[in-house]
Amino acid sequence: MKTVLTYGTFDLFHAGHIRLLKRARSLGDRLIVGCSTDEFNALKGKQSVFSYEDRALIVGACKFVDLVIPESSWQQKSDDIRKYDVDIFTIGDDWIGKFDHLSEETGCAVTYLTRTPDISTTDVKSAIQQLCDEKKRSILGAVDHLRQCVDRL
Structure with a gap:
């Protein structure tokens, strides 16, 4: 059984996320997704619309995902790979070379x-x-128009 691991914030879950998770899952038999915690996002200078709990719930509901784990630091990847006996680590190509x-x-x-x-x-x-x-x-324009109407009275 091949285990695949990926990470992301997964805020405002969209078609790009689905395609990434589908392709990641196609690389093996089991897909584990590390979802960035709110605290880790703050360290990265990011702020999510949805809380970690909600993002993890959304990602976990995706049929391609077998397990969601919290991502709380850059350093945990090696430990997670060992802990979950991961065969393939994958991530978007905007990170090329960063995890070699x-x-x-x-x-x-x-x-x-x-x-x-x-x-x-x-x-x-x-x-x-x-x-x-x-x-x-649009609202400010309507308010300005109303103000002009009132002024004419």
Whole structure:
């Protein structure tokens, strides 16, 4: 039985996450996902919309995932690989070269998966912000119009 391990924040779960997890799962028989805790995200300068508990629940509900574990530090990867007898460590190709040392330290294969083009949590957050900004401008325009109407009375 081949065990695959990957990590991520998985905030605002989207199609790119599903595709990554599906491809990761196709590399073996069991997929373990390390989901970044809120405290670890704070150390990385990130803030998630959803709490760790909610993100772990969402990721765990994905049919490709067999186990979700908390990711609380950069250093835990080697320990997790040994603890869960991992054969393949995989992560998105935006991390190419950053985890090659895990192969030497633990003997597991390290694979970088191509990201899904045109989708990322950052893009989703930007789109939401743009919609909020447009709505805010619209409301401010309506308030200004009402103010002008009141002034004419």
